[in-house]
Amino acid sequence: MPSTLPFSTPRLPKPLSSNYSFVRDEWPEHLLPIRVHSVQGQVENAENILTRDEQAAATLTRQSGTDPEPCIILDYGFAVAGIPFIKIQGIESSTTGPLNSKAALDFTVSEGYPGILRPDGDGPYPFSAGADTRRRVRFRLKGQGLYESKYVQGSQRWLKLTLVSPAPFSVRIALAGFIPTTSNLPLNRLPGAFQCSDNFMNQLWEYGARTLQLNCIPPRTVPPPWQVSEDMGVLIDSQRCNAYGWGANWTDYEVKFTSMILDGGLAWTVRAKAGPPSVIFIINIGVHKTTLEQWFGYYNQPQITLEPRLISTVDITHIGLELGNWFAVKTICVGTADFKIIIEDCEAAVFKQGTLKAEGFGAFSSCPPDEFPQQLKGSVGIGAGNDQLCRFKDMSVTSVPDGETLYESGLNNPAVLADFGIGWNQFAWISDGAKRDRYPWTADIIIGGRSLYYSTAGVEYVRGNIVTSMLRTGTSLLSGGGPPGRDLTRTAKDEMFNVLTVNYSLYLLLVIYDFWMHTGDDSLLEICWERIKGCLAYTEDRINERGLLEVYNMDAGDYDYYNGLQEGVSTKRNALYVTALRACAAIAKSSAIFDQELSLRYESYANRTFSSIQEHCFDKESRQFIITESRKEGFQQEAHAWLISQGILPPHLLSETFQNFNRLTSTTHNGAPLSFTPDTPSVPRVISPIMSAFQIEAAIHSGRSQDAEDILRKVWAPMADKTSPHFTGTTWEFLKEDGTPFKDDFCSYAQLFSAGPTYLLSRYVLGVESVEAGFKKFIISPRLEIAGLKWAQGRVPTPVGSCIEVRWQMFDGRGWRIECTSPGGLSGRLIVSEYVWSRRSEVLVNGETYKGGEEIDIPVGAFIDVEVIFW
Known part of the structure; x- marks a missing residue:
């Protein structure tokens, strides 16, 4: 039967490669800026620095000590990464003999424009030993030729070149930019893809994917400092x-x-x-x-x-x-x-x-x-x-x-x-913040890892982080991160490179579970399993007589360090423990581990703590769950998001809880939610994209698409504003109430915490989700309804090499149509949303009348075309 609902949107182009690995173009030799923003002092032919003509040059001159230092501010348009370099065509000085030892050119970088106006750019960042501390490289000039920094600068849109040499002095610069160290593959050629009729949503997907590119570090590309x-x-x-x-x-x-x-x-x-x-x-x-x-x-x-x-x-x-x-x-x-x-x-x-x-x-x-x-x-x-x-x-x-x-x-x-932990990085790994936190932090990729599976498919980078943690020795907690140059062949216990907290360990367990679900990599489970059991045993030892997890001091640390430690009994930590126990119970039942007894034990632990949270963490007076037993005032966004997603929140409290979520928006400039209500003591007023991603999932699980869409639009709108001086084409770590980056230039503008829209859109708007490790079984269930959305299409990489491809369109008043392609070896189910199914008058599957329910089987390696004709 011919289709009665013909698609009116072009198909996506095919991916560059079907290999389930990080697809990479031949990298350009140099990344050059695209425009001159401004100059100061005596600068001639600044535009020459944008070309690849090494015979042309920009000239910076300082005639006297009272002259301003000449400088050029250059713009890349979006964030890039690499090793700074300059090519000097010539130097002139009135001094005789060797060049003055103080002859120098400062190469300063910044993610946002305000930072480039500062003497040291948007740095320094001295926490991550092993990465470059500074955001200003001083090239000490000895003559013409190519000068390279020894270190990587991980994310920057803006570049400033400043002549800091004594006068009189002149330097001709033929080239300036970065030797790339991460992928710059065009986003429309990634293994994964997402497009829809709402361009704002398309931009959010792409900004997350670009953030992942900047944070995925190939092996042996971070030089020792x-x-x-x-x-x-x-x-x-x-x-x-x-x-x-x-x-x-x-x-x-x-x-x-x-x-x-x-x-x-x-x-x-x-x-x-x-x-x-x-x-x-x-x-x-x-x-x-x-x-x-x-x-x-x-x-x-x-x-x-x-x-x-x-x-x-x-x-x-x-x-x-x-x-x-x-x-x-x-x-x-x-x-x-x-x-x-x-x-x-x-x-x-x-x-x-x-x-x-x-x-x-x-x-x-x-x-x-x-x-x-x-x-x-x-x-x-x-x-x-x-x-x-x-x-x-x-x-x-x-x-x-x-x-x-x-x-x-x-x-x-x-x-x-x-x-000293500063050798070459041995593994491919993924950092959480390309500019600042350049350790392979394992727990911090809980959001970014999910987005990676739907876009760049660089699974080797996530695996590198996990293996790095598993090869560490120490207590039963799992290392939250470490320097990329740590020699992992040494068996002696190191004390300097460990960050150990209960929350970080629980996040890492979920990262391992997500990795396994998307890749089906049983060999990784075998590497991790003894450490996983040790971590859960350590955590279970801290369960109190009421069945709740209770920890203190650095054990209580978390990624939101700026909010202070949530010591003692924390609602969020206990909900996180329930989530991790359920994930590990599923791993224990896998064919790789096959320990049914331990799986049942983990499920019993989860059920116990599930019930204890409901009994002991709910404050009847405020009608909300406490932050901790000593911090009961105020409402916490992330804790309640985990409670909803895990079904811990009683159904009769759902509507009331979403009213409390609305309290988070009372003081922000555009109604984006804070991570705590304004009445919560001792916390800064922060819009947290990672916590907001968890709230979006909670809203989707509750069938509240409008709430989910509102958060998507409001939290990420400032990052998508191309007129903003902070725009980088990537996603930011956290924001202030007014929508500007929190903590000024310390904020990472290319942060995995905020890449959530990439997976949220592919998983819930396109609808593709793995329900058995390695996508052996998957569902296609478009269930996040974006107001006015007419169509969506995309592909999701799988470990068998080919992608799951989906294309759907809503036809005003007439019906809904979807095409799905399942790769060989994988099978799935199409779940038609209630909004569509409730309006059906006729359903066609591959042109034939269909009389079954809203869940339609997709056979192994099959193509399926479903039309739902409305009454």
């Missing part, structure tokens, strides 16, 4: 201190090393712990004065949320340190006694220890200005402060008083990079 030579030790340029990975439990010791300052100074740290800041000592060599400083923090330059504190400064000019000369440094750490620093056999300084009896990431945020936390044990690290270039060699750490050698190295062999 140290350069090692056999006779000169390690060369370090403006990098935060990296600590030896196996020294976190050292107590009393003295550390010795030999060092050389090439520019500015050097830095080292003692008693450093995993994660939190530590004591840093910095030598600064100036023109007429040399100083030794004591800091507490990560670096000697402030950055939002990571504010360092200068504790003390001592003049050490009398020691006679000179640029380019080696000198010996010894630091003595004993008990609570003052730190003693000896340079060239001369006592250079005695610095106090902190007295604050607290630890953790926020330990000194509220302490007096002249105080800081006391640290009586920890490792040793070396680095360089801002605009400092230095060398280190011949390091030894000896215990006091027994003289045991704790560590010894000439720092002149590549193996030293693994000691």
Whole structure:
């Protein structure tokens, strides 16, 4: 029978490849900007820098010391990633002899436009040791030729070139840009695809996919931040201190090393712990004065949320340190006694220890200005402060008083990079924030991983993160992340590179479950299973007499660190535990594990905590679930989203709970939901896209498409505004009430937390979802109704190589039609939505009259064409 509902929209183009791997075009040699935004000072032919004609050049000139430093601001239009480079065509200076050693060009980058107007761009970011600390690279010019940075800049739309050389000086720049380190495959050629009649939704899908491209890091593409030579030790340029990975439990010791300052100074740290800041000592060599400083923090330059504190400064000019000369440094750490620093056999300084009896990431945020936390044990690290270039060699750490050698190295062999966790990245991995958090954080990809399966299909990147965590040794909790350069072949337990929390471990269990459902990779389950059981055993040991999970201190940490720890009994954590137990019960029943007894035990644990949440976490007076037993005031977005999605919320409370969700929107500029209601004490007012994605899922599961659509439009609207100075074509970590990035430039503008629309649209508007590992069985159930949507089409990659392809269209007043293609080896079911099915007068399947129900089988490798004719 001929179709009575002919499609009126063109089909999607075929994907570039049918392989279930990260499809990649031949990468361009260089990523060049697309326009000159503005210039300052004496700049000629700025447009030449946009071309690939290396004979043409832009010229920056500074005639006198009173002239402004000439600069060019360049725009890429959207965020890119890579290693900064410049090609200098020529240099002119009125000075005779060699170029002045201070001749330099600053290469500054930023995601949003406001950041590029700052001297250091939108950085530095000194938390992620192993990544480039700065967002401003200083190229020290020695003549014409190609200059490359040694480090990756992970996400930036804006680039500023500034001549900082003494006058008179002129430089001709032929090229400037990035050597790409991640995929730049056009989004319409990805393995996965989504299109619909609403262009805003199409943009959201693409912004998530582009964010994933920037965060997927191929193996051996992140260079170590140290350069090692056999006779000169390690060369370090403006990098935060990296600590030896196996020294976190050292107590009393003295550390010795030999060092050389090439520019500015050097830095080292003692008693450093995993994660939190530590004591840093910095030598600064100036023109007429040399100083030794004591800091507490990560670096000697402030950055939002990571504010360092200068504790003390001592003049050490009398020691006679000179640029380019080696000198010996010894630091003595004993008990609570003052730190003693000896340079060239001369006592250079005695610095106090902190007295604050607290630890953790926020330990000194509220302490007096002249105080800081006391640290009586920890490792040793070396680095360089801002605009400092230095060398280190011949390091030894000896215990006091027994003289045991704790560590010894000439720092002149590549193996030293693994000691300090900063070698080349061994695996493909995915970071959660391309600019800032460039560790393979495993738990933070709970949203981004799902979006990856529907778009880039780069499953090897998610697998790399999971395996990285599984190869770590330590407690039964699962490592939340680690530096990409950690040597995973070493069996000794490392203490410096672990971030361990219950929530992060539970998220990782869900990441593993999602990976298995989308790939069917049973071999990964076999790698993970013993660690999974250990993690759940650790967590179950913290169940109290009421059947609720109760944890404290860093065990209670979570990705929303800015909201403070949710210690004790947390509703969200308990709902998350129920979710993880159910996922692990399903894994236990798989053919790869096949432990029916353990599966039943996990299900019983989940049912127990499910009931305990309902009985003990609901506050009858406020008619909502508590945040924690000590934080009952206010309404938490994410906790209630998990409760709804897992069916823990009693049905009679559903309508009332969505009314409470509306309270989250009362103060925001466009009605986007906050993560907590304004009456919640001690939390900032933040719009969290990751929490909003969970709320969207809760709304979809509750049949409330209008609520889900409202959140999609309102939360992501500021990111899609191309007139915004913050636009990058990628998705942001979090937002303020006014729709601008939260915490200013510290916010990651290419963050997996916010890539949720990519999977939400493919899973619920296109309708494709795996219901048996590896898509062996799947459903096609378009159930998120977007107002006015006329059609949607797309493809979803599968592990058999071919995609599941779907195309549907609504015909005004006449009916609805859908075409589905199932790859060989996979079978599915089409579930027609109640909105469509309730209006049927006739149903045709492949042109034949159909008399069955709204669930229609899709045989293995079949094509199915369904028309629902309306009455």
